[in-house]
Amino acid sequence: MSSWTLDTLNAAPGDESLRAALSACCAARSWGSAMIAGRPYRDEAALYATSDGATLELDDAGIAEALAGHPRIGERASAGHGAWSRQEQAGVSGADVSIIDQLDAANAAYEELFGHVYLVCAA
Numbered sequence: 001m002s003s004w005t006l007d008t009l010n011a012a013p014g015d016e017s018l019r020a021a022l023s024a025c026c027a028a029r030s031w032g033s034a035m036i037a038g039r040p041y042r043d044e045a046a047l048y049a050t051s052d053g054a055t056l057e058l059d060d061a062g063i064a065e066a067l068a069g070h071p072r073i074g075e076r077a078s079a080g081h082g083a084w085s086r087q088e089q090a091g092v093s094g095a096d097v098s099i100i101d102q103l104d105a106a107n108a109a110y111e112e113l114f115g116h117v118y119l120v121c122a123a
Helices: 006-011 016-023 029-037 044-056 060-068 079-089 097-114
Strands: none
Touching: 006 044, 016 029, 029 044, 029 060
16 A cells, blocks of 8 residues: 555545555554545545544454554565565565574564564564
């Protein structure tokens, strides 16, 4: 979605392909539904306001759904994760296998302790 314009988002059919594109940003279905229903957006401020509101409305299940949509640190981001995740993962994409193994172990330990993926935005 990073290459989409506001006009493209506003004009896109509100189908599963749009929902899939939005899920690269936030995988919570309720968030995607709010973003689709809020169209057309008059400007980016309106888009961000809808996103912020939909994010604040996420319950525990929605937050879990959003977190589950993100790849783990060191995990290869799939096409479904979008360019943002691939860019975020670029710092470890060429890491030595031992580093990837350590990240896998740390991810598993974190998930065992907290019950969800470790998520950080280092951009």
